[in-house]
Amino acid sequence: MKKYENQGLKETRAGFGNALTFLGRTNQKVVALCADLKTSLFMDQFSQEFPERFFQIGIAEANMMGIAAGLSIGKYIPFTGTFANFATSRVYDQIRQSIAYSYKNVKICASHSGLTLGEDGATHQSLEDIGMMKMLPGMTVINTCDYNQTYVATLAISNHLGPVYLRFGRPAVSNFTDINQTFEIGKAIVLTEGKDVTIVSTGHLVWESLEAARILYEKKGIECEVINVHTIKPLDDDTILKSINKTKCIVTAEEHNYWGGLGESIARILTTHNRSFIQSLVAVNDTFGESGKPMELLKKYNIDCDSIINHIQFVLSKKNKL
Amino acid sequence: MNGRYLKDLCIQVRRDILRMVNDAKSGHPGGSLGCTEYFVALYQKIMHYNPSQFSMEGKEEDLFFLSNGHISPVYYSVLARSGFFPIKELSTFRKLNSRLQGHPSVHGGVPGIRIASGSLGQGMSVSIGAALSKKLNKELNRIVYSLHGDGELNEGQIWEAVLYAGSRKIDNYIATIDYNGQQIDGSTDEVLPLGNLKKKFESFDWKVLEELEGNNIEKVINILKKAKNETGKGKPILIILYTQMGYGVDFMMGNNTWHGKSPNEEELKKALSQLPETYLGDYSL
Secondary structure, eight states: OOOOOOOOOEEHHHHHHHHHHHHHHHOTEEEEEEEETTTTTHHHHHHHHHGGEEHHHHHHHHHHHHHHHHHHHTOOOEEOOOOOOOOHGGGGGHIIIITTTTTOOOOEESSOOOOOOOTTTTTBBBBBHHHHTTTTTTOOOOOOOOOHHHHHHHHHHHHHHHOEEEESSSSSEOSSOOTTTOTTTTEEEEEHHHHHEHHHHHTTHHHHHHHHHHHHHHOOOOOEEEEEEOESSSSSSHHHHHHHHSSSEEEEEEESSSSSSSSHHHHHHHTTTTTTEEEEEEEEEOOOSSSSOOHHHHHHTOOOOOHHHHHHHHHHHHHHHH | OOOOHHHHHHHHHHHHHHHHHHHTSSSSSHHHHHTTHHHHIIIIIIIOOOOOOOOSSSTTSSSEEEESSGGGHHHHHHHHHTTOOOGGGGGOOOOOOOOOOOOOOTTOOOOOSSOOOOOOSSSHHHHHHHHHHHHHHHHHTTOOOEEEEGGGGGGGGHHHHHHHHHTTTTTEEEEEEOOOETTTEEHHHHHHOOOOOOHHHHTTTTTEEEEEEOHHHHHHHHHHHHHHHHSSSSSOEEEEOOOOTTSSSSTTOOOGGGSSSSOOHHHHHHOOOOOOOOTTTOOOO
8 A cells, every 4th residue: 555654744825825926936927815814825925026916905805806806807817815714605606706607717715724723713614615616617626635735736726717716724734745746627636546445535634534544454454545636626527436436435534514515526426427335424514613723623523534444444334234 | 979879879778778678578777777878978988999809808998897787788788789799689688598698797708798797796896806907917098997886885895895996096997886866675865875975985095076967978978088087196086977767768767666677568668759769770679
């Protein structure tokens, strides 16, 4: 089983900010907007180097989305930055009408998604944003897993014509993907190959899934096929179907409510392709979060490495009975 | 283009509005009739644009954004009669497979339309973004225009945008408020009084112009020219344009029940008799 090395803890959002600065230097059409969260999104460097192309909108997210749509009409490529909750639920109608329905080339970049925002609690956590954004026709939805992947994803979406939702987290997490990786929108990445169970994971839970797979292999010889689904929409049906045809069972893992999340999208693939294999969803069970440390929250809401292991054992037990 | 032509065009646009809304059995005639002079003045005498080769970007062109999208009939009629798409296409308004959706959209690529509107309050932000892109592109003489309903000013996003445009000196932008004093549930004074709008915008660092005769084509042209002369002076510009909902049809004038109701056959006949067909002609059904 392929092993992944933790290159050290690093913030995913820093991957966004640093890539944005690189884009500022290499693409004159890239502009950035923020709603009084420049530092949180690591947009300081961009704002210093390219003051003409940086727009501090103030605490006015609706206005920010509209201004971004307007800038895109002049062939600029706007990147908006704020927290996931304020980037989606607060401005859903603005995104729906002025960006998605109007086919505008706006990149909605959202930090502090999921539970791992931590101590700020439910008002600032976002467990619904994937669902909201994937339901908008034409919207591309990306959820990256670590610093390096966020960096390359930020570069990749600048070349994609159309609205994109790019979701990433707040804390420093294990940085394990290759900085020289190619990032292909809509293409899932098979991280480890295995014959026993498919684990489809996104965001911070990709590393937890790899850990779960490692532990199960070392302790019980179970071979997990871990797939990193960084693009939730469009979803890479082929890669997932290929894997599940081999393993016959699947666990999905995400830092999101299970209503509307990646797990539901995977269930759609299974039903539309008439595959009645057992699926188990690691996701937040239809509740708001609370204050706490990121890892404590993953544990309390049953979406940490141990929970993934439990779900894997559950689907394996079902599979053996089938 | 003489005054006679513009007056005839206003009459034909009003006939288009009434016939479109009647034919679709739905739509918003009141505000559309009230804004006819504004649209005719803007597209015939003020804006610089290229209707035969429409591009989304509109490089080196002036841009217009309709924020109160429900008055789409007047927008579609004036776009068609200004050369953006065939006049006969007006007969498809609000019907299946038409580009002319109930509220404006870029669906099907309607030439002349750059953003969807209908959910209110979003057009000023979009206009500011477009104005910023004109500045970035060094299109120094090009202006962005937008139109808003007075009732639309209830929306909070408008005030986010008003604050931003004033603070950031977006001075290549002319917003107009269609001030007819009516919204769906009654007068603006009943639903949510706007107070002293001029003072409010001025305190947000806007230059404010007012025109009391918003249904007088010469006066509307003049106020828009005046506004143009105010661009480039460090302030966004607002025109408060006093209009009459339903203007041109006596039983619709100033009556908010005609905000979103289509006239039946008899009402259509009566309305059209007050606006006799000109040499510009009706569109074919």
